[in-house]
Amino acid sequence: MTYHPNGHAKGLAPAVRRGATRLACSVAALVAGAAERSAHLVYHIFVVVLSAAIALSLPAIARSMAQDVLYYWSRIENDRGFLLSIEIAVAVLLLLLFEAIGRRWRDRRCAQVARRAGMLYATRSGARLAGRRSRRLKERQGLGRDLMLIGSTGFRTFVEPDGDLHGVLHGCREAKIMLLDPESEGARARAKAILHPDVTEERFREQISKSIEFLRRLKEAQKAVTLKLYQDPPFLKLAILGDYIWMRYYPSALDVEKMPEYLFQHVQHPESLYTPLYQYFLTRWNDPDIPEYDFERDALLYRDQTGNEVRLEPFDRSTIMPVDIPMLVHGTPSGSAMNHPCFNSAGNGWAKEEQWDSSSFSV
Numbered sequence: 572m573t574y575h576p577n578g579h580a581k582g583l584a585p586a587v588r589r590g591a592t593r594l595a596c597s598v599a600a601l602v603a604g605a606a607e608r609s610a611h612l613v614y615h616i617f618v619v620v621l622s623a624a625i626a627l628s629l630p631a632i633a634r635s636m637a638q639d640v641l642y643y644w645s646r647i648e649n650d651r652g653f654l655l656s657i658e659i660a661v662a663v664l665l666l667l668l669f670e671a672i673g674r675r676w677r678d679r680r681c682a683q684v685a686r687r688a689g690m691l692y693a694t695r696s697g698a699r700l701a702g703r704r705s706r707r708l709k710e711r712q713g714l715g716r717d718l719m720l721i722g723s724t725g726f727r728t729f730v731e732p733d734g735d736l737h738g739v740l741h742g743c744r745e746a747k748i749m750l751l752d753p754e755s756e757g758a759r760a761r762a763k764a765i766l767h768p769d770v771t772e773e774r775f776r777e778q779i780s781k782s783i784e785f786l787r788r789l790k791e792a793q794k795a796v797t798l799k800l801y802q803d804p805p806f807l808k809l810a811i812l813g814d815y816i817w818m819r820y821y822p823s824a825l826d827v828e829k830m831p832e833y834l835f836q837h838v839q840h841p842e843s844l845y846t847p848l849y850q851y852f853l854t855r856w857n858d859p860d861i862p863e864y865d866f867e868r869d870a871l872l873y874r875d876q877t878g879n880e881v882r883l884e885p886f887d888r889s890t891i892m893p894v895d896i897p898m899l900v901h902g903t904p905s906g907s908a909m910n911h912p913c914f915n916s917a918g919n920g921w922a923k924e925e926q927w928d929s930s931s932f933s934v
Contacts, residue, residue: 689843691834705817705832706735712812713739718746719811719852723761723821725750726778727828728810730785735817736810743812745795748786749855753779755802764804766824783864790866798864799856800871809852816848 647653694701718739722728725748729736740746751758753776762775783798790796808819808827814837819830837845855861862871864886873882 687838687840687842689835689838689840689845691836693831693833695831702735705834708815708834709735709810709812709817710738710742712815714742715744716813718743718748719809719856720746721749721805721807721809721852721855723751723758723805723808723827724775724778725782730778730782739812740789740794740796745797746786746789747797747799747856749799749801749861750779750782751775751805752800752802755800757802757804760804761821764823765826767826770826787866796866798866799861800864801855801858801861807848807851809848811849811852814845816845818848 692701694705713736718736720728720736728734729740731737751761758775758779759772762770762772786796786798805821805827808821810817816835818833818835819827821827822830835843835845835848837843857876859873859875862873862884864870865872865883868883869886871884871886872880873884875881
C-alpha cells in the first residue's frame with residue numbers, strides 16, 4: 572500500500588477544525604459563565620456597600636432633621652392658622668388614602684369574581700391597541716384548531732381583509748359558522764332595529780351573500796367549512812377557539828361593533844362562564860330546526876338529532892319545493908322524487924317557480 576502524506580493531512584484537517592470549534596465554544600461558554608458570575612458578585616457587593624453607607628449615615632441624617640424640625644416648630648407652634656391648614660391637609664390626605672384603599676379592595680374583589688368566571692378582559696369599542704392584541708390572540712389560537720362562530724352577517728368579521736377572523740379561517744382546521752338567514756324575519760327585524768341610514772334589508776342580504784360566497788371559495792379549496800343559517804334575531808356573537816371564547820352582545824338598536832368584547836378562558840371552576848357559553852353554541856348548532864347550507868346544491872339541508880338528512884329546501888325563495896316530493900335520505904332523492912316533473916337533475920335539483928303552474932306548489 573502506498574502512503575500519501577498529503578492525503579493523510581487532508582483527512583486530519585476537518586477533525587482539527589471540529590476540535591478547534593468545540594474548544595472555542597467551550598472557552599466562550601466559560602468566559603460567559605465567569606462574566607455572569609462576576610456581574611452577580613459585583614451586584615451583591617454594591618448592595619452591601621450601599622446598605623452599610625445608609626445605615627452609617629442615619630444618625631447624622633436624624634440629627635440634622637431633628638434640628639430642622641425643632642427650628643421650624645419653634646416658629647409655627649403658636650401660628651393657629653398654619654396648624655389649622657395642616658389639620659385640613661392631613662384630613663384630606665387621609666380621606667384620599669382611605670378611598671384609594673377601598674377602591675383597591677373593591678377592584679380586587681371584582682377581579683376575583685372575574686377570575687372565577689374565567690373572564691380575562693373586556694375591550695372597549697374603538698380601543699385600537701386592545702383590538703390589535705385581541706386579533707393577534709385569535710390568530711395564534713386559531714392556527715390548526717377548530718373555529719366555532721355565531722354572528723349575523725359575518726361580512727366584517729371574516730370577509731373583509733382586516734376582519735378579526737379573516738386570517739383565522741385560512742389557518743384553522745375546521746370551521747363551524749352560524750349566520751342569519753337573509754330571507755328570515757330575524758334578519759329583517761335586525762336591519763330595521765339598527766338606527767343607521769346605511770343599514771337596510773338589501774344591505775343585510777348583500778353582506779350575507781358575500782359571506783356565503785367567501786365560505787364557498789374556502790370549501791372549494793378543500794377547507795372543512797360547515798355553515799348553518801338561523802332565522803331568529805341575533806342574541807350573542809360568539810367566537811370559540813380552543814380554550815378561549817370571545818363574546819359580544821347584540822343590542823336592540825346599536826351596531827354590535829360598538830359593544831365591548833369579552834374574552835373568557837376555560838378554567839376549572841364551577842363559576843366559569845366558558846362552559847355555559849360553549850353549551851349555548853352546541854345547543855344552537857345541534858338544533859334540528861336550524862338548517863345547514865349545502866354549498867354544492869345551493870339549498871338548505873335539515874338533519875335530525877342523529878345527523879341524518881331528512882329534508883332539503885331551496886335556498887333561493889323563488890324556488891318552491893313541491894308538496895308531494897318525499898323527504899331526502901342522506902342527500903339522495905327517492906325514485907318518486909326524481910320522477911317528479913319539478914325535479915331537475917342539473918344544478919341544485921329544483922326547478923324555478925315561474926316554470927310551473929303555481930297551483931301545484933305550497934308556500
